[in-house]
Amino acid sequence: MGWKDFAEWWRCLVFGPELDLALIGLQNAGKTSFARVLACGAGDDGDAPRPTVGFETSVVRRRRLRLRCVDMGGSARFRALWERHCEDAHVIVWVIDSADAAGAMEARDALRETLASEGLAGIPLLVLGNKSDLPGARGIPQLVDALGLRDIAGREVRCFSISCKLGTNVDAVLRWLTKHARKRRQRRA
Amino acid sequence: MADGHAESSKKRDEESEEGLDFSPFWGIEKGAVLQEARCFNESQLDARRCQQVITKLLYLSNQGDSFTKVEATEVFFSVTKLFQSSDSNLRRMVYLIIKEICPSADEVIIVTSSLMKDMNSKIDLYRSNAIRVLCNITDAGLLGQIERYLKQAVVDKNATVSSAALVSGHHLLQVNSEIVKRWSSEVQEALSSKNPLVQYHALGLLHRIKQNDRLAVSKLVTQLSRSPLRSSLAQCLVIRYVAQVIKDTKVDEVTGERPFFDFLESCLRHKSETVIFEAARVIIELNEVTTRELQPAVTVLQLFLSSSKPILRFAAIRALNKVAMNNPSSMTNCNIDMESMISDQNRSIATLAITTLLKTGKESSIDRLMKQISTFMTDIQDEFKVVVVEAIQELCLKFPHKHRILMNFLSNVLREEGGFEYKKTIVDCILCLVKSIPDATEAGLTHLSEFIEDCEFTYLSSQVLHLLGELGPSTADPGKYIRYIYNRVILENATIRASAVCALANFGSCSVALRARVLTLLQRCLYDNDDEVRDRAAFFLSVLRTIPETDSECVEDPLIYPLAPLEASLRQYLENTGDSAFDLAVINQIHNNIASHPDMHASAFDCSSMNISSTKNDLRESENIITSRGEFMSYGPIFKVSSYSSSVVNSCHAVDLTEAETEYKVTCTKHIFKEHIVFHFMCSNTIEDQILENVSVVTDPIEGIEVFAKVSTIPLGTMPLGQFGSTFVSYKRAQGLHPVAKMACTLKFTSKEIDPSSGEPESEGYEDEYTLEDIDVTVTDFLTGNPLSAFRKVWDTLPIENEKVGDYSLGTRDSLGEALEAVVGILGMAACEGSEVIAPHARSHTTLLSGFFVGGHSVLVQLNLGMGPSNSVAMKLIVRAEKPYIADMIHTLVSEA
Ligand SMILES: Nc1nc2c(ncn2[C@@H]2O[C@H](COP(=O)(O)OP(=O)(O)OP(=O)(O)O)[C@@H](O)[C@H]2O)c(=O)[nH]1
Numbered sequence A: 001m002g003w004k005d006f007a008e009w010w011r012c013l014v015f016g017p018e019l020d021l022a023l024i025g026l027q028n029a030g031k032t033s034f035a036r037v038l039a040c041g042a043g044d045d046g047d048a049p050r051p052t053v054g055f056e057t058s059v060v061r062r063r064r065l066r067l068r069c070v071d072m073g074g075s076a077r078f079r080a081l082w083e084r085h086c087e088d089a090h091v092i093v094w095v096i097d098s099a100d101a102a103g104a105m106e107a108r109d110a111l112r113e114t115l116a117s118e119g120l121a122g123i124p125l126l127v128l129g130n131k132s133d134l135p136g137a138r139g140i141p142q143l144v145d146a147l148g149l150r151d152i153a154g155r156e157v158r159c160f161s162i163s164c165k166l167g168t169n170v171d172a173v174l175r176w177l178t179k180h181a182r183k184r185r186q187r188r189a
Numbered sequence B: 001m002a003d004g005h006a007e008s009s010k011k012r013d014e015e016s017e018e019g020l021d022f023s024p025f026w027g028i029e030k031g032a033v034l035q036e037a038r039c040f041n042e043s044q045l046d047a048r049r050c051q052q053v054i055t056k057l058l059y060l061s062n063q064g065d066s067f068t069k070v071e072a073t074e075v076f077f078s079v080t081k082l083f084q085s086s087d088s089n090l091r092r093m094v095y096l097i098i099k100e101i102c103p104s105a106d107e108v109i110i111v112t113s114s115l116m117k118d119m120n121s122k123i124d125l126y127r128s129n130a131i132r133v134l135c136n137i138t139d140a141g142l143l144g145q146i147e148r149y150l151k152q153a154v155v156d157k158n159a160t161v162s163s164a165a166l167v168s169g170h171h172l173l174q175v176n177s178e179i180v181k182r183w184s185s186e187v188q189e190a191l192s193s194k195n196p197l198v199q200y201h202a203l204g205l206l207h208r209i210k211q212n213d214r215l216a217v218s219k220l221v222t223q224l225s226r227s228p229l230r231s232s233l234a235q236c237l238v239i240r241y242v243a244q245v246i247k248d249t250k251v252d253e254v255t256g257e258r259p260f261f262d263f264l265e266s267c268l269r270h271k272s273e274t275v276i277f278e279a280a281r282v283i284i285e286l287n288e289v290t291t292r293e294l295q296p297a298v299t300v301l302q303l304f305l306s307s308s309k310p311i312l313r314f315a316a317i318r319a320l321n322k323v324a325m326n327n328p329s330s331m332t333n334c335n336i337d338m339e340s341m342i343s344d345q346n347r348s349i350a351t352l353a354i355t356t357l358l359k360t361g362k363e364s365s366i367d368r369l370m371k372q373i374s375t376f377m378t379d380i381q382d383e384f385k386v387v388v389v390e391a392i393q394e395l396c397l398k399f400p401h402k403h404r405i406l407m408n409f410l411s412n413v414l415r416e417e418g419g420f421e422y423k424k425t426i427v428d429c430i431l432c433l434v435k436s437i438p439d440a441t442e443a444g445l446t447h448l449s450e451f452i453e454d455c456e457f458t459y460l461s462s463q464v465l466h467l468l469g470e471l472g473p474s475t476a477d478p479g480k481y482i483r484y485i486y487n488r489v490i491l492e493n494a495t496i497r498a499s500a501v502c503a504l505a506n507f508g509s510c511s512v513a514l515r516a517r518v519l520t521l522l523q524r525c526l527y528d529n530d531d532e533v534r535d536r537a538a539f540f541l542s543v544l545r546t547i548p549e550t551d552s553e554c555v556e557d558p559l560i561y562p563l564a565p566l567e568a569s570l571r572q573y574l575e576n577t578g579d580s581a582f583d584l585a586v587i588n589q590i591h592n593n594i595a596s597h598p599d600m601h602a603s604a605f606d607c608s609s610m611n612i613s614s615t616k617n618d619l620r621e622s623e624n625i626i627t628s629r630g631e632f633m634s635y636g637p638i639f640k641v642s643s644y645s646s647s648v649v650n651s652c653h654a655v656d657l658t659e660a661e662t663e664y665k666v667t668c669t670k671h672i673f674k675e676h677i678v679f680h681f682m683c684s685n686t687i688e689d690q691i692l693e694n695v696s697v698v699t700d701p702i703e704g705i706e707v708f709a710k711v712s713t714i715p716l717g718t719m720p721l722g723q724f725g726s727t728f729v730s731y732k733r734a735q736g737l738h739p740v741a742k743m744a745c746t747l748k749f750t751s752k753e754i755d756p757s758s759g760e761p762e763s764e765g766y767e768d769e770y771t772l773e774d775i776d777v778t779v780t781d782f783l784t785g786n787p788l789s790a791f792r793k794v795w796d797t798l799p800i801e802n803e804k805v806g807d808y809s810l811g812t813r814d815s816l817g818e819a820l821e822a823v824v825g826i827l828g829m830a831a832c833e834g835s836e837v838i839a840p841h842a843r844s845h846t847t848l849l850s851g852f853f854v855g856g857h858s859v860l861v862q863l864n865l866g867m868g869p870s871n872s873v874a875m876k877l878i879v880r881a882e883k884p885y886i887a888d889m890i891h892t893l894v895s896e897a
């Protein structure tokens, strides 16, 4: 165990488990909304988020879990940044607007291209089908097909259907993240 | 040389070893630091280490190391990852480095969201810094998004945040002044902040927002002058703004009171020295300041003179130095304080004290003062010495009786070591004294003669030699200078030798007694190894020998010929590879011609093969020719003379109709009469071996045929070689119309070649023609300026129904003056009541123009100019005329120009 790993293990022991997330996905998918839900819970005040210009980082504490999120802008001009920020992530979170049928193809290609880069090999992928509250939102099986998730090999893949607006299923995602963080710690120890 | 080099590099090594102790940055190198910057990419960030690396990068950048685009981009992207760290010290460095490396706009945009988040953070440090960076990288689109936050930040309760927003406002004024102007109530609120810095920044911004509105500024200043501000820096700003307002307003003529003077005076009692000084400085610089107004300012400055703080002493003496220039009498009380400052440890202060004393000193104190200065001169630098010498020159002109002691001083310092600038100042000073104080001439010349014995500056030696030649011969004992001068011929470089030869020659020509000696000396110079020296010697020898033995007359400056014609004739001489010697008489002839007909000046040389630009005189000359000819008498007086082209705005030149390098040159001038128009073509032949006879220009209206009727064509017998001859075409215009027309022109003539063997022209010529450029007749040709002394009166007599108003944008201009000139140039109307004078700093202005159409229609224009942000000028044109169509015509003219 190197010094860095040791330090992380030690912090986990003291501060509880922690996890670095990289939030990516097409524009308007709801990444920023998800980061906010994590931070403040659903149905929270305020104006709808603006399209992210570049990226935003935030640190979230949920129970014993400490999450560091990098919320990336989804528009094409910022996609070159994704790889750089995903490299360090423990989990890549791919957010997709499950009601947006037209963007499905683009989403699949972008996902595939991103995962193909060497630096990201082996990093677990968490797919969130957002906006489940909207009519026409696709369920998990359709999303798995649309994104071609079955073809992904060499990494753990998990898919949830959520709604940031209503907070549906966000707890399930959090539970999964906590579990994942514990698993990581055990693997290290 | 090699030794010296080794030694200096050794010295540098030593210095650098010393540096090692002090600088943590010693020996850091860009490549290595860029390597280190990889730590930004590590998954577990070491905040301290990252901070250090950024510090090094900032250091490099500030030392002038530049990063290539690739390097900058790489650093920038790695730095963006540091936003993941929540270490606030590191974040601060991140803000700095982003501003410093400032990558291209499309890259820097990726930190936008992060910065916007920080801008709304709870941590003040994040907020203030994020605002600064964001405003630095923002573009107009983004500005709209963040404007709301910035506006809030202006009134943030945290001072650094508020300050950051205000300072950003200053920068954003350049990007989008409209947005910043919307903040004025917030900025006004920030002005009453308890924090001095916020107050200072707020005042600066508020003033800039309002600066184009003179009334608003005046109101602001009035309000601020009633109650002092907490921040002394802000108070200083108020004083400056007040100064500006004072400058722009007039002194009350009844009471003679200057507005705001009470305020300035009260600032002299402020508790902050900065404010006191600022107020004193402003008072000193008031226009036509009176002694009474000066007194309180001088008093506080005098107190500063004995302060223990060097900066105060320096500021005070510097200000007093200015007072001494115009009002030396108002500060006699300070003399004692200033004398004690001559020994001030700070040399800048001492120098200023001396020069001030030199300005205010009395004749009786000069001797004492000069003694003090002499000891002082040795330990100051050249630039200070220059100042002292200049002050001495003034003093000497003021007290000519004291020239002896001052001249002695100058000759002493002249002998000491010193650089060129310093020596030149001394020499200039002596030259000035020699010329303006007759008693000082001999002493001065002697000092200078001695100076050139050992002078390392060629320029100064030549200058002194020239002066000796000029003034030496008329002194009591001219002979004594000859030795000094001839020594130069033996010892110096060619430039100085040549100057010495001229000086010698002057002695020879002015003094009969010395002539034989000079001739001998010049004779020796014929063997000089430099061409110029020999030429000059030979020239002067021959000139001197032509002067009758008993006469004394100064050798005339060989350049009595005006340069332009000399150059022209020389060129012509060189082009015609004639074998005959160049005859100076030609120029003399031309020159005399010019002397007797000043108006001929331009034309005489325009006809040379060179294209010396023609002047206003062209038009006047053309006018003279027209009025001197009987044919046009019946047309009445000339209404307006102009060249043809509308694109050459307000041209005073006759317009060339031929290209520059044709065999003939034709220019055209238009003369407008009440009902007629005469085209005057001035033609000149530029080819020697042809003769052009029976020359005329055939004009053919292409546009405006209906209104023009040709009256006559007056041909020219022969087109003279190298001189202008005239041919005319005249038209009658249909009554009352100011037509726009275009004429096609063809030059027709009979060409005869000159037989090279006999030099006689052939008897039979052949007809030939040559197409000239078209001539335009425009509306402005019929409009002339008509200055009125009572514009308003006439304006009111013109029917308001005929008033036509139009708005124009004149694009960006350097100044309103430039814009005005352009418009007046297009219209050719006259400005009335001095309204063409634009006040300095004016952002808006009204000019009254008056003009007169041929046939007697007057037209008046009120021209309002306003300068908007980024110097774009808008113009409103209000036109009144007796006939509405005339008013319309003015608008057409402007809009089509
Ligand atoms: N109906 C519904 N709308 C949602 C939900 N989540 C997000 N939205 C809306 O979707 C829009 C986009 O959300 P963002 O969070 O800004 O999307 P993003 O992925 O961050 O977009 P970029 O930053 O441009 O890449 C916003 O108007 C949200 O209000 C959801 O669960 N249901």
Ligand SMILES: [Mg+2]
Pocket: A031, A032, A033, A049, A050, A051, A052, A071, A072, A073, A074
């Ligand atoms: Mg977003």
